[in-house]
Amino acid sequence: MSAVNAESGGTGHAPTSGTASVALPWPLVARAFRAAVDEAARFVGATAPNPPVGCAILDRHGDILTVAAHHRAGTAHAEARALRQCADLGLMARAAVAVVTLEPCNHTGRTGPCSEAILASPIRTVWVGVADPNPRVAGGGIDRLRAAGCAVHVLGPDGEAAAACRALITPFAHWSRTGRAWLTVKQAVDGAGSMIPPAGRTTFTSDAALTLAHRLRRATDAIVTGSGTVLADRPGLDVRRVADHAGRAPRLLAVCDRRGRVPADWRADAVARGFDVRTCDDIARLPALLGAAGVLWALVEAGPGLLAALRAAGLWDDWLTIGVGPDGTERLDVAVRTGTDTPLRLFPELGASLTAPEGEACFPAS
């Protein structure tokens, strides 16, 4: 293993002789990974059932020539888009290194294999953030590139860059493995431990926390709520407060409702606003119901009744509590299932909260 790879925790493989592989200092590679992750993160919530992916193309000195992401299922993958941009800018002759958040695909799906697109370019050095968990692809892209003489470096499990690349695809990896959507619960709790807003209101958190809530909605593919919340709040549950470049918004709205209490006019209004509204009468089936509809990541915005049921059944993947103190100060706590990479990592303001243990303090639900 070369010194470059040892520094990054990567597993380098020597290229076959005669290829123009390039050894770059790790800080330049890390900078390219950050750029690729940031670009991919702009499309989280737009790509389902595909994963968000970013790609940076560098010259032999480590300068970034172009950065691109996968925008939407059925459109160009990140690598193909980055290569096209590079060609359009007349920079292809300088292209030497590709830095990709996810293993390049090696199969022909809705688009052609990215491994072949890379091999058709001058690039002979590829950095991969994480191997593709999709069983149709697993291993194929890296093997194909290596067989053709590329130096392929796969990041080891430790370090910021690898964690960010994994966080991008956590819901996709979970869905690929289990067929179930990743469930993020978001709850607001006041200083007295109550989730119930003051009379006449539907929310009580700060402007900044509400904006965070809408950014979470924008990044997810579905919203889950309960019949009690629908009856009490007639919530909109759509994306407001934040602009968007890709029209991202959850398209599915799942309402947990065993007794058929959801009013027909609220449902009709939600449908008119573009939601595919589904009723769930058994929460045990909720993650699979969402997964079967192509939902990778769902945000649960429900009251204490449904949250208590989800918690008792262990039906959550990460849990964000926005605690509002009596003086209005707010505290963010994130509980994460042990051994998983929360996609909430993609929200920098939550960074300091991600170490919260899976403990009682994170689950006040009353």
Ligand SMILES: NC(=O)C1=CN([C@@H]2O[C@H](COP(=O)(O)OP(=O)(O)OC[C@H]3O[C@@H](n4cnc5c(N)ncnc54)[C@H](OP(=O)(O)O)[C@@H]3O)[C@@H](O)[C@H]2O)C=CC1
């Ligand atoms: N602070 C916050 O973050 C939030 C606060 N709220 C507040 O919460 C209050 C409403 O709370 P609540 O009445 O508890 O409403 P919920 O949104 O929690 O909905 C409760 C309903 O969920 C359904 N449900 C519960 N368990 C299951 C299950 N196992 N399978 C299927 N459905 C199930 C039940 O429907 P059924 O009765 O048919 O069995 C139950 O009545 C409102 O005041 C609202 O403003 C709401 C969202 C967020």
Ligand SMILES: Nc1c(N[C@@H]2O[C@H](COP(=O)(O)O)[C@@H](O)[C@H]2O)[nH]c(=O)[nH]c1=O
């Ligand atoms: N109370 C509360 C939240 N509650 C959630 O927001 C819903 C209102 O959404 P909308 O109708 O789209 O504005 C409400 O019914 C509930 O699901 N969210 C928060 O970020 N902070 C809060 O204090």
